[in-house]
Amino acid sequence: MDAALLPLAPLVVVAGTTVVLILLDLLPPRTSKVHLGVVALVGIVATLVSALFLWGRAGRAFSGVVVLDNFALFFDVVICYAVALVLLLSLDYLRRNGMERGEYYILVLFATLGMLLMAHAADLIVIFLALELMSLSLYVLAGFFQARLTAAESAMKYFLLGAFATGFFVYGIALIYGAAGTTALDRVGAALGSATRDPLLLIGLGLLLVGFGFKISSVPFHMWAPDVYEGAPTSVAALIATGSKAAGFAGLLRVLLSTFRGAQPDWTALLWVLAVLTMTVGNVVAIAQSNLKRMLAYSSIAHVGYMLVGVVAGGPLGAGGVLFYLLVYSFATAGAFGVILLLERGRQEAVNQDDYGGLAARHPVLALTLALFLLSLIGMPPTAGFAGKFYLFGAAVRSGYIWLAVIAVLNSAVAAYYYLRVIVYMYMRDQEGVPTEPAPSFAGRLALGIALWGVFQLGLMPAPVLDLAQAAVAPLLR
Amino acid sequence: MVPETYYTMLSAILFSIGVVGVLVRRNPLVIFMSIELMLNAANLALVAFGARFGAADAQVLVFFVMTVAAAEVAVGLAIIVAIFRLRRRLSVDDLSLMRW
Amino acid sequence: MSDYVPVLIYAAFIVAFAVMSLGVAALLRPSRSYDAKLQNYECGAEPIGQAWVQFPVGFYLVALVFLLFDLLAVFLFPWALVLRGLGLAAFWAMALFLAILSLGWLYAYREGILEWK
Numbered sequence: 001m002d003a004a005l006l007p008l009a010p011l012v013v014v015a016g017t018t019v020v021l022i023l024l025d026l027l028p029p030r031t032s033k034v035h036l037g038v039v040a041l042v043g044i045v046a047t048l049v050s051a052l053f054l055w056g057r058a059g060r061a062f063s064g065v066v067v068l069d070n071f072a073l074f075f076d077v078v079i080c081y082a083v084a085l086v087l088l089l090s091l092d093y094l095r096r097n098g099m100e101r102g103e104y105y106i107l108v109l110f111a112t113l114g115m116l117l118m119a120h121a122a123d124l125i126v127i128f129l130a131l132e133l134m135s136l137s138l139y140v141l142a143g144f145f146q147a148r149l150t151a152a153e154s155a156m157k158y159f160l161l162g163a164f165a166t167g168f169f170v171y172g173i174a175l176i177y178g179a180a181g182t183t184a185l186d187r188v189g190a191a192l193g194s195a196t197r198d199p200l201l202l203i204g205l206g207l208l209l210v211g212f213g214f215k216i217s218s219v220p221f222h223m224w225a226p227d228v229y230e231g232a233p234t235s236v237a238a239l240i241a242t243g244s245k246a247a248g249f250a251g252l253l254r255v256l257l258s259t260f261r262g263a264q265p266d267w268t269a270l271l272w273v274l275a276v277l278t279m280t281v282g283n284v285v286a287i288a289q290s291n292l293k294r295m296l297a298y299s300s301i302a303h304v305g306y307m308l309v310g311v312v313a314g315g316p317l318g319a320g321g322v323l324f325y326l327l328v329y330s331f332a333t334a335g336a337f338g339v340i341l342l343l344e345r346g347r348q349e350a351v352n353q354d355d356y357g358g359l360a361a362r363h364p365v366l367a368l369t370l371a372l373f374l375l376s377l378i379g380m381p382p383t384a385g386f387a388g389k390f391y392l393f394g395a396a397v398r399s400g401y402i403w404l405a406v407i408a409v410l411n412s413a414v415a416a417y418y419y420l421r422v423i424v425y426m427y428m429r430d431q432e433g434v435p436t437e438p439a440p441s442f443a444g445r446l447a448l449g450i451a452l453w454g455v456f457q458l459g460l461m462p463a464p465v466l467d468l469a470q471a472a473v474a475p476l477l478r
Numbered sequence: 479m480v481p482e483t484y485y486t487m488l489s490a491i492l493f494s495i496g497v498v499g500v501l502v503r504r505n506p507l508v509i510f511m512s513i514e515l516m517l518n519a520a521n522l523a524l525v526a527f528g529a530r531f532g533a534a535d536a537q538v539l540v541f542f543v544m545t546v547a548a549a550e551v552a553v554g555l556a557i558i559v560a561i562f563r564l565r566r567r568l569s570v571d572d573l574s575l576m577r578w
Numbered sequence: 579m580s581d582y583v584p585v586l587i588y589a590a591f592i593v594a595f596a597v598m599s600l601g602v603a604a605l606l607r608p609s610r611s612y613d614a615k616l617q618n619y620e621c622g623a624e625p626i627g628q629a630w631v632q633f634p635v636g637f638y639l640v641a642l643v644f645l646l647f648d649l650l651a652v653f654l655f656p657w658a659l660v661l662r663g664l665g666l667a668a669f670w671a672m673a674l675f676l677a678i679l680s681l682g683w684l685y686a687y688r689e690g691i692l693e694w695k
Contacts (some may be wrong), residue, residue, distance in 0.1 A: 022681055026688045125539050132546045136553050143557055152561040159557050160509055163550055164500050167516030170543055171493055174520040177536055178486070178527035541652050548649040552642045559638065 007059035007068035009050040010076045011116055017043025018109040025102030033102045034091060040105045041087045044080050044112065051076035058475070064184065065123035074472035075119035075250040078327050081454070082242035083112045085334040088447035090235040093341055096439060097233070099145055108239065111137035115247035124173045124183040127251050131169065131215065134244055135162050141239070142232040154231025161224040162214060169211030175204030189259040205260055205267065212255075215248035218308060219278040222301045226289075229297035234349065237293060238337035241300045242330040249307065249326060256311065257319055258476040264314065271312045272404060279305025279411040287418050290353045292340055295418060296333065299377060302415055303329050309401075309408050310392045316477060317395035320470035321388070327465065328388035328458050332376040335451030339370040342444050345436040356422060357431035366438055367426045369448055374419040376455045379412050384458035391466060485526035492519035506558050510551075517547050639691045643683075650679060 005012055020043075021036055051073050059068045087108065094100045114134030121127040139162060143155025177183055179200035180191035192201055213221040229237040256267060282302030289295035307329075310322035343350035343359075343366075350356065360367035376383035389412060396405040458465055492515055499512030521540045528536025657672050686692065 019678065019681060022685055026685065125535075125542060128539075129542060129546070132549070136549055139553050139557065143560060146560055149564055152557070152564055155557045156506065156561050159554055160500075160506060160513075163510070163513045163554065164516075166546075166550070167493075167496060167500075167513050167520070170517055170520040171523070173539070174489075174523040174527065177524060177539070178530075181527075181531045181533070183535060183539065538656070541656070544652065545649050548645050552646060555638070555642070559635070 005061065007054070007057070007061050008066060008120070009054060010047045010073075010080075011066070011113065011120060013043060013047045013050055014109060014113045014116060017046075018106060018113060021102070021106050021109060025106060033100050033105070034095075036102050036105045037087055037091045040109055041084060043109065044084045044087060047116070048077060048080040048084070051080065060122065065126045066117070066120050067122035068120065069475040070468075070472040071254065071475055072119040072250070074323055074469060075246060076116055078246045078323075078330060079112065079115045079119070079243050081327070082246065082330045082334055083108065083115075083239065085331075085338065085447045085451055086235050086239045086243070088443045088450075089238065089334075089338050089341055091443040092439070092441045093233070093235050093444070096344075097145060099233075101144075104141070104144060107137045107141050111141065111239065112243065115243050115250075118247040119250040121251065121254070122185050124176065124185065124188070127255070128169065128173060130247070131211070131251070132166065134247055135166070135215070138236070138240055138244060141236040142228050144233050144236065148231070150231035151233075152231075154228045157224050158228045158232075161221075165211045165214030165221065168207045172204045172207030172211060175200050175207065179204060185254065185259045189262065192260060192262040202263060202266060205255075205263065206270075208255060209252075209267070209270070212248055212252045213274070216245050216252065216304050217301055218274055218304050219281045219301065222278070222281070225301055226294045226297040229300075230291060230293050230351075234293065234337055234341040237297075238334045238341075241296070241333050241337065245300070245304065246326050246330065249322060253311065253319060253322065253473070254476060257314065257473070261477075268312055268314070271308055272401070275305050275308035275312055275404065276407055277305075278302070278308060279408060283411050283414045283418075286415070289418070291351050292353065292356075292422065293337075293351050295422075296336055296340075299415065299418070300329075300333060302411065303333075303377070305411070306389065306392055306408055309396050309404055312404060313392075313395040313399040313401060315395070315399065316470045316473055317391070317398060319473040319476065320466065321391040321395045323469035323472055324458075324462070324466050325388040325392055327454075327469075328376070328384040331451045331454035331458070332373045332383075332385060335373040335448055335455065336370060336377070338444060338448050338451065339366060339373065342366070342438045342441060342448075343436050344439055346434040350436045353422065353425055354431070355436045356425045357429035359426040359431075359436060362435065363438055369452060371423045371426065372452060372455060374422060376459070378416045378419045382456070382459045384455045384462070387459055387462035387466075391462070482526050482530055486523055489519045489523040489526065492516075492522065506561075510554055510558075514547060514551075517543055636694055643686050643691060647679070647683075 017040060021040060024036055024039060025033070054068065055070065055073055057068060058070075060066065061068070087105070090104065090108070094104060111134050114130045114132070114137065117130035117133065118127060121130055139155055139159045142158045143151045145151040173183065176188060179198045180188045182188060182191070188201075192198075210221065214224075217225040228240065232240065260267060279302045282298045282300075282305060286295050286298035286302065289298060303325075307322045307325055310318045310325065312318070313321070340349065340351060343355065345355045356370075359370075372383065376385035379385040379389040381387075389408075393405045393408050396402075396408070496512045496514075496516035496519060499515065500509050503509050503512065521543055524536040524540050524543075528534070528540075653675070654672070657668065661668055
């Protein structure tokens with residue numbers, strides 16, 4: 001490999017794997033595509049290894065528009081973990097639903113490439129391209145089960161709202177360029193430092209925030225999330241909930257903490273309101289859901305609110321807390337979606353609360369697994385969710401945002417209600433009619449095992465990973 | 479010589495028309511055209527600003543935006559065709575299988 | 579502002595004339611309509627059916643492939659202009675770009691998009 005490309009190793013590996021997949025898809029056998037999934041998985045693991053191997057190194061490529069630093073590498077790890085879990089879950093999920101197509105794995109890897117590029121972007125052009133590469137792949141994936149009416153509807157909603165957000169994003173870039181005369185993030189930051197409060201720059205930042213808000217589904221830009229999660233294949237919903245959200249936060253954190261640090265008082269006030277709105281709306285509406293995928297969608301909106309608390313708190317504690325929480329949240333959410341994906345009731349996916357009645361009596365291990373993921377989402381010790389919330393809200397208190405922390409804790413209490421309700425269904429109710437049965441899937445179980453390990457590893461020994469997360473945000477705060 | 483402000487004002491107006499179009503129209507195709515209008519408003523602003531700074535990077539960005547817009551058209555129209563095949567009608571008001 | 583008063587008066591006359599002549603004509607003329615009278619007068623053929631008919635999806639696929647390749651050519655022109663100054667690295671970069679692009683074409687070909695059904 002060219003020495004200049006070495007900083008890009010994670011990106012190059014994913015891109016290369018994607019190209020190999022496209023070629024493989026064209027070769028026989030044209031009926032079974034499991035081998036594509038396996039190759040994709042190998043590529044993702046190789047990416048993960050390359051990211052871990054590069055830890056601590058810094059560099060730039062392509063005239064400085066793509067950057068390598070610990071911040072990008074941390075996100076590489078989070079995204080690769082999430083994608084690997086999703087791929088493991090997909091392997092036989094597609095076959096069970098009669099949609100085993102090579103395009104699925106190709107598109108997942110394209111989306112992954114977009115997410116990784118977002119973490120590595122040091123220029124607004126690259127952020128835009130990464131955002132679009134990720135989004136366009138996800139639009140198609142959301143409608144992948146094309147015979148289902150809900151799939152087409154969810155793809156359409158996701159596409160129209162996502163493209164709408166892209167419009168805001170591009171206009172924001174145009175205005176920032178107009179004010180700063182450059183799209184390179186560090187030089188925009190320098191222009192912000194010299195020019196005293198150029199309104200054009202702040203309006204541009206506002207429009208960028210609208211675009212990012214859509215991608216991370218923060219209130220008031222969250223409308224698409226529940227519908228998309230419900231209509232999309234469950235594995236894709238897991239990918240949107242974890243990987244694309246992580247990528248959105250990667251871009252958001254880099255732009256806010258590094259480039260627009262000079263305008264911190266301005267965006268802190270805005271994000272304070274957004275954080276409160278996001279967690280409150282997400283939690284309150286989640287209570288009313290009886291469809292588990294929709295409930296997880298609203299719960300993921302609420303979790304975005306918690307992470308925004310960390311962004312508001314800022315500094316190595318707050319931002320490091322966000323990175324740590326993203327990892328924690330990805331394990332628990334991907335795991336919860338994974339359990340839903342494995343369960344079937346009468347040839348249908350078991351997505352309704354009623355489908356979970358008495359599950360603990362018949363399938364104790366699976367019920368316990370789901371219960372543990374939900375407990376982590378609540379934030380119960382000793383699961384990872386507790387450590388994540390502890391650091392996030394602690395950072396808010398230390399930065400003087402006492403009220404924000406209080407609201408966040410109250411919200412967590414509200415959230416416990418709807419997570420515990422599912423656990424009550426599993427352990428204290430009986431099921432009527434056709435029983436819910438898990439699909440026999442080794443890969444799926446392996447994915448759940450990895451996610452469960454993550455939930456406990458990060459819950460029992462959070463300090464080493466938290467140190468890594470804080471080291472990762474250090475290059476941004478310099 | 480037309481002053482630069484005219485271009486930026488025009489682009490702001492086009493952008494607003496696009497936003498309003500997305501919010502008030504009900505046909506996905508028209509919504510999509512409004513989104514394209516927003517993107518092209520941004521392109522116009524970029525070219526105008528690029529002329530001010532005398533640099534080529536804004537124009538390169540316009541190329542990228544155009545390419546991405548074309549890819550978006552491809553994906554978007556495919557989704558619209560897929561939904562039309564299932565439903566035989568086109569209005570976002572019909573997309574109400576999932577609520578709350 | 580007063581400069582525009584003649585324009586306003588002029589506009590008022592135009593509107594008044596149009597309304598008056600159409601109104602007088604509507605009052606005076608006999609109203610007997612039949613099919614031939616309601617047809618478009620020298621305005622092309624009668625439309626048959628609606629514009630919202632389905633086209634064969636083949637048109638759409640070819641148009642899509644064309645659209646993408648057409649726009650990607652946009653990157654070739656600036657590249658060709660500065661190639662002399664940039665040297666061999668730029669040449670190989672574009673070669674890689676085109677290789678990836680032709681992979682897309684190969685994919686479209688193998689999926690049978692270019693066969694007219």
